[in-house]
Amino acid sequence: MRIIHTDEIIKNVKDMCIEANYQLSPDVENRVRDAYEQENAALGKQILKQLGENLDIASEDSIPICQDTGMAIVFIKIGQEVHIDGRNLEDAVNEGIRQGYAEGYLRKSIVLDPLLRTNTKDNTPGVIHYEIVPGDQLEITVAPKGFGSENMSRVYMLKPADGREGVINAVIETVKLAGPNACPPIVVGVGIGGSFEKCTLLAKKALVRNLNIRNHEKHIKELEEELLIKINQLGIGPGGFGGITTALGVNIETYPTHIAGLPVAINICCHVNRHVTRVL
DSSP states (O other): OEEEEHHHHHHHHHHHHHHHHHOOOHHHHHHHHHHHHHOOSHHHHHHHHHHHHHHHHHHHHTOOSSSOOOEEEEEEEEETTEEEESSOHHHHHHHHHHHHHHHTTOOOOOBSSTTTOOBOSSOOOOEEEEEEESSSOEEEEEEEEOHHHHTTOEEEEEOGGGHHHHHHHHHHHHHHHHGGGGOSSEEEEEEEEEOHHHHHHHHHHHHTSOTTOOOSSHHHHHHHHHHHHHHHTSOOOGGGSOSSOSEEEEEEEEEEEOTTOEEEEEEEEOSOOOOEEEEO
């Protein structure tokens, strides 16, 4: 058994909230800069140039990349041989979020009740997903999610007969409906299979996967590549002003499902696709 104290968890979550909001992971940042070189629409190219300059300013001056510093989405993989010492784990994660958003001067965007709309004033609680895995390590991924793009996400409960084409149509329809509202260029996370709630979790997990790593299943890898081409042929472009760069990447995660169903979730993120992972 390995003991991990919650003080260590709090410190790391705090630092990760700040890091994720100040600097994109290299795979996402490189896609933005590569898109600038490849974009052939004058206005689209100008937008991408400004996005690159914004990334530079955020990193150099230690300020948020975007004013929407997001709702803290946290994925935790807990090794079966790990014992958490100290306070309750969920309380510790939320304390890390609280400290990170205070020390990083990050906007507090969470309301306590979805209808009464009273701000919690510390960006807690986060949305925390737990997974028990073999081993004696604790892996934490913090992914602050902005809601301009989150609001453009959709779930489809397709029929099995809809098949591959049904999935493609669902993704393309979602991106079309989002248009400029998702602040393109976007990253598209797709979850296929499972149940109503499982496919949405898969889509969220897909967003935090490195954009340079394709799905290990050949037919899903080919679907990722085809969807990226089709999305970029829509002509929405950077900022919705036209161009060949509507999406920076498409990641798909799948899970077994029922014989009567084909659940599909599309979780859209703007180019500020923030995520940081640490292993304790």
